[in-house]
Amino acid sequence: MVTVTTVDTLQEAAAGVGREAVYLGGGTLVMRGVNYGDQQISEIVRLRSQDSLRVIRSEGDRIVLGAAATMGDVLRSSDCAALHVVARQVGGPAVRNMATVGGNIFAPHPYGDFAVALLALDARLRMSDGSDLDLETLLAARGSERRLIESVSIMRPAGDDFRFRKVSRVKPKGVSLMSLAAWLPRRAGRIAGARIAYGAMAPTPVRIKAVEAALEGVSLDANSISGAIAAAAQGLNPPDDPLASGWYRTQVAPVHLKRLLLGEGGR
Amino acid sequence: MTKRPVQFQLNGSPVAVFTDEGQNLLDLLRRGVGDLSPKFGCGQGTCGSCTVLVDGEPRLSCLTLAETVEGQSVETTNGLANGPDLHALQEAFMENFAAQCGYCTPGMLMAAKALLDRTPRPSREQVIEAISGNICRCTGYEPIIDAIMAASGQPVRRAG
Numbered sequence: 001m002v003t004v005t006t007v008d009t010l011q012e013a014a015a016g017v018g019r020e021a022v023y024l025g026g027g028t029l030v031m032r033g034v035n036y037g038d039q040q041i042s043e044i045v046r047l048r049s050q051d052s053l054r055v056i057r058s059e060g061d062r063i064v065l066g067a068a069a070t071m072g073d074v075l076r077s078s079d080c081a082a083l084h085v086v087a088r089q090v091g092g093p094a095v096r097n098m099a100t101v102g103g104n105i106f107a108p109h110p111y112g113d114f115a116v117a118l119l120a121l122d123a124r125l126r127m128s129d130g131s132d133l134d135l136e137t138l139l140a141a142r143g144s145e146r147r148l149i150e151s152v153s154i155m156r157p158a159g160d161d162f163r164f165r166k167v168s169r170v171k172p173k174g175v176s177l178m179s180l181a182a183w184l185p186r187r188a189g190r191i192a193g194a195r196i197a198y199g200a201m202a203p204t205p206v207r208i209k210a211v212e213a214a215l216e217g218v219s220l221d222a223n224s225i226s227g228a229i230a231a232a233a234q235g236l237n238p239p240d241d242p243l244a245s246g247w248y249r250t251q252v253a254p255v256h257l258k259r260l261l262l263g264e265g266g267r
Numbered sequence: 268m269t270k271r272p273v274q275f276q277l278n279g280s281p282v283a284v285f286t287d288e289g290q291n292l293l294d295l296l297r298r299g300v301g302d303l304s305p306k307f308g309c310g311q312g313t314c315g316s317c318t319v320l321v322d323g324e325p326r327l328s329c330l331t332l333a334e335t336v337e338g339q340s341v342e343t344t345n346g347l348a349n350g351p352d353l354h355a356l357q358e359a360f361m362e363n364f365a366a367q368c369g370y371c372t373p374g375m376l377m378a379a380k381a382l383l384d385r386t387p388r389p390s391r392e393q394v395i396e397a398i399s400g401n402i403c404r405c406t407g408y409e410p411i412i413d414a415i416m417a418a419s420g421q422p423v424r425r426a427g
């Protein structure tokens with residue numbers, strides 16, 4: 001049996017989560033659990049209105065997304081134009097009208113495609129207790145986090161500096177075999193400070209620092225990126241699931257990374 | 268289990284019912300209100316047969332906590348026809364053999380309505396995208412896509 005507590009502020013909701021309640025974002029995962037009798041969910045805590053947490057705004061060279069912004073909100077936001085390619089690949093239209101940014105950060109494998117993009121774009125989180133945290137730190141300890149996310153601030157990528165690919169078996173709305181995001185800022189044509197993130201290749205979205213290091217100072221052509229491609233699956237131990245084995249995922253990672261960095265065909 | 272009162276507009280008429288804690292909107296519509304048009308398929312958002320419109324947007328009623336629609340407008344397939352006068356989409360589904368077993372049809376109709384309400388003359392690609400969250404195991408989708416194109420007053424078949 002599930003009880004539902006409705007509160008007015010994120011801080012009150014966080015206090016509830018501290019007592020083992022599950023916070024309801026858009027509910028696409030929480031309600032699936034409720035429908036199937038997930039014993040972990042005995043109490044849901046929800047906000048009376050999530051409207052104030054749905055705002056997306058520009059802040060200098062960054063974009064701030066409220067944690068309750070849905071994929072649909074992202075698609076309607078011109079500030080988020082670079083992220084449209086990502087939001088469009090999360091579920092079908094009805095899922096996108098419900099699935100929130102905050103929920104995507106907590107979505108278990110193989111979900112979390114949007115979080116992969118956020119990770120590549122240097123996401124910093126404003127938490128319910130007013131503190132700031134980078135997304136990478138949160139993901140590393142996601143299971144024990146009891147605070148809630150209020151908003152997410154990301155870099156606004158210039159030109160084609162941001163790339164995203166979702167590899168799935170069912171088009172148009174299959175889950176990820178692997179998703180990849182790259183932020184590739186360039187100085188005089190050479191990459192400076194790249195951030196590369198994968199989804200469905202580890203229990204949470206992860207940065208691939210070996211690839212980032214191999215891309216430093218190189219230009220984006222097939223020869224120059226060979227070191228990065230060689231490091232594509234370095235140190236990863238991807239999970240097996242019904243879509244693909246972990247072994248398969250490591251074998252195809254270089255193929256998809258190359259396609260991501262060089263464009264469709266990757267040549 | 269505590270009952271919660273919830274009030275919303277259903278197909279333009281006010282509804283006031285009690286919801287059980289944790290009850291989803293699909294269950295409330297079917298068992299609480301008696302609107303059997305949205306269907307239970309998978310209970311996990313994958314099949315789309317429970318699709319309804321909430322404030323004009325397609326949503327999965329099986330994944331919507333019922334009490335969250337307080338004060339909102341919910342549309343289901345039950346609200347499409349006006350007595351014997353079918354909605355243009357229903358006519359087109361009939362004409363184009365877009366329903367076979369019919370189980371996905373209410374969800375398909377609502378997904379299509381959401382599209383046509385915003386984009387009265389969609390491209391075939393937009394139609395495909397709009398129903399991409401709805402599974403049909405009978406038709407192979409083409410008759411459904413044709414029907415939605417027809418309802419928008421456009422030619423049904425792809426050139427070539």
Ligand SMILES: Cc1cc2nc3c(=O)[nH]c(=O)nc-3n(C[C@H](O)[C@H](O)[C@H](O)COP(=O)(O)OP(=O)(O)OC[C@H]3O[C@@H](n4cnc5c(N)ncnc54)[C@H](O)[C@@H]3O)c2cc1C
Pocket residue numbers: 022023024025026027028029030031067068089090091092095098099100101102103104105106107110111112113114147148149150173174175176311312313
């Ligand atoms: C048919 C279907 C297809 C899907 N396809 C995809 C896909 O292609 N890609 C993908 O990435 N996902 C997919 N999903 C999974 C899911 O819809 C998304 O990951 C979504 O973004 C989750 O957000 P939510 O708001 O619905 O989460 P909820 O179900 O509300 O919550 C999920 C978890 O996040 C926590 N949470 C929510 N908001 C916050 C917050 N602000 N702070 C802290 N914790 C929070 C909740 O407590 C819960 O533990 C799919 C789901 C379905 C049903």
